[in-house]
Amino acid sequence: MSLKVIVAKPGLDGHDRQAKIIARTLKDHGYDVVYTGIRQTPSQIAQTALQESADVVILNCLSGAHMELFPETARRVRELGLAPLIIGTGVIPDDDAEELVKMGIDIVFGPGTSPLRVIEAIKTWEQSRI
Amino acid sequence: MGTIEDLINGLKAGSQWHLARAINIIEKDGPESELLLSRIYGEVEKFSPLIGITGFGGAGKSSLVGVVAEYLLDRGKKVGVLAVDPTSPRSGGSILGDRIRLQHLFPNENLFFRSYANKGAFGGLSPVLMESVRLLEFAGFDYIFLETVGIGQSEVDISSFADVVVLVLSPGLGDEIQFLKGGIMELADVFVMNKMDMPNANISLAALEAYARLLDEPPPIIPTSALLKENVVGVVEAIERVYTHKAESGVLDKVRQSRREVLYVSWVEKMLKEVIAEQYRPDEVPYRAAADLVKKIRRCLREAESH
Ligand SMILES: Nc1nc2c(ncn2[C@@H]2O[C@H](COP(=O)(O)OP(=O)(O)OP(=O)(O)O)[C@@H](O)[C@H]2O)c(=O)[nH]1
Ligand SMILES: [Mg+2]
Numbered sequence: 001m002s003l004k005v006i007v008a009k010p011g012l013d014g015h016d017r018q019a020k021i022i023a024r025t026l027k028d029h030g031y032d033v034v035y036t037g038i039r040q041t042p043s044q045i046a047q048t049a050l051q052e053s054a055d056v057v058i059l060n061c062l063s064g065a066h067m068e069l070f071p072e073t074a075r076r077v078r079e080l081g082l083a084p085l086i087i088g089t090g091v092i093p094d095d096d097a098e099e100l101v102k103m104g105i106d107i108v109f110g111p112g113t114s115p116l117r118v119i120e121a122i123k124t125w126e127q128s129r130i
Numbered sequence: 131m132g133t134i135e136d137l138i139n140g141l142k143a144g145s146q147w148h149l150a151r152a153i154n155i156i157e158k159d160g161p162e163s164e165l166l167l168s169r170i171y172g173e174v175e176k177f178s179p180l181i182g183i184t185g186f187g188g189a190g191k192s193s194l195v196g197v198v199a200e201y202l203l204d205r206g207k208k209v210g211v212l213a214v215d216p217t218s219p220r221s222g223g224s225i226l227g228d229r230i231r232l233q234h235l236f237p238n239e240n241l242f243f244r245s246y247a248n249k250g251a252f253g254g255l256s257p258v259l260m261e262s263v264r265l266l267e268f269a270g271f272d273y274i275f276l277e278t279v280g281i282g283q284s285e286v287d288i289s290s291f292a293d294v295v296v297l298v299l300s301p302g303l304g305d306e307i308q309f310l311k312g313g314i315m316e317l318a319d320v321f322v323m324n325k326m327d328m329p330n331a332n333i334s335l336a337a338l339e340a341y342a343r344l345l346d347e348p349p350p351i352i353p354t355s356a357l358l359k360e361n362v363v364g365v366v367e368a369i370e371r372v373y374t375h376k377a378e379s380g381v382l383d384k385v386r387q388s389r390r391e392v393l394y395v396s397w398v399e400k401m402l403k404e405v406i407a408e409q410y411r412p413d414e415v416p417y418r419a420a421a422d423l424v425k426k427i428r429r430c431l432r433e434a435e436s437h
Contacts, residue, residue: 001157001158002222002223002224002247023225024225027218027224027225028218028221028223029221029223030221030222030223031223032217032223032224032226032245032247033223033224033226035225035226035229035230036229036233037230037233040233041237043236043237044237046237047146047238048229048236050146050147050150051146051150051243051244052150052229052244053150053151053153053154053157080147081147
């Protein structure tokens, strides 16, 4: 069975090009990808992760609100008793990235990261999981 | 993690967490899955209306399910949606894009949506999907919608499986030639002409009406716009009417009987596959080996019965 990955866009920005590229690259590498679309609230994303039994949740935010929205989403996901790998992507400065990891985001990728690196990270996590 | 009993109790209480977990278990197909399945099929079956939604790609199936679900949720119903999307034959991966059309309805305690990748089994209707329907029934959902991959041979399966089959069409897509092709036109219980907000939609609607007159039992044709939420009630009422009629005439019992049969066959196939593969030796002529094996199995069955 392929891993199930949610690609979600929390926050108000409507630019979904990057998220869609990530989604498509994942599909091309054999993952089953559920894309939620734009303007998702943390609780919407959490319920999606629950209903879809997501193995991985990838958050993508370009609006600059990642410091509030990513940890809030991670908190809600885990509050539901779920333990997916949570990855943050978007326009995230290095300092923020470090902080986000402390706040419960498993891996953070800054601007210009190739989707292939996201896939590598998922593979590494998959192997360590068993 | 808990036991199967916890899971059953959670399901009966309608917990979404337990429902998702149960589906995950049957998808993974381990030993827990066997326990769970024998439990949920061991109890008296309680049926919920199962509505199959099919039609050409992009006709608005998911959007329509979205507005219909919203209508039912507003009336206090619990709604489950299972949506199947095709798997890329090259990578084995998939984009499960139906959910996006209902995402605005969340968070919601009464709506459960699950996306499935069609891994090629059963023309879209894998045993996991049928088992999921059973889980949703178990969890007390009032309506279950099943959206399947575009038009093709596979949709013929949905009519032996769903209680009511809705075919979603949209202007332009449904020119006469497409109407005449494909058995699905004869198997659908309700035709929906969606996107009636589009220019010239009336022409397509008229063409569909003309086509339907040629059928032995013309299904109702419901014009809608999922985009503008127009005539959602028309769709709901048409579904209800067909459902009631089928229930009263005994057709529904037959559909459910055939659902059980399809499941039974698919389980036996799955369970036997391993045994069969073990029996084959590379030096055998495959056809003869197969015929011999079946002969052997029949002999075993006869012997078992006579004891
Ligand atoms: N104008 C108009 N557009 C609609 C209507 N319903 C859906 N759409 C649009 O049609 C496109 C496809 O809608 P979906 O609901 O995803 O269609 P679908 O049949 O589920 O598509 P697949 O699952 O990919 O086969 C989207 O861009 C919708 O916004 C409608 O009533 N009017
Ligand atoms: Mg769809």
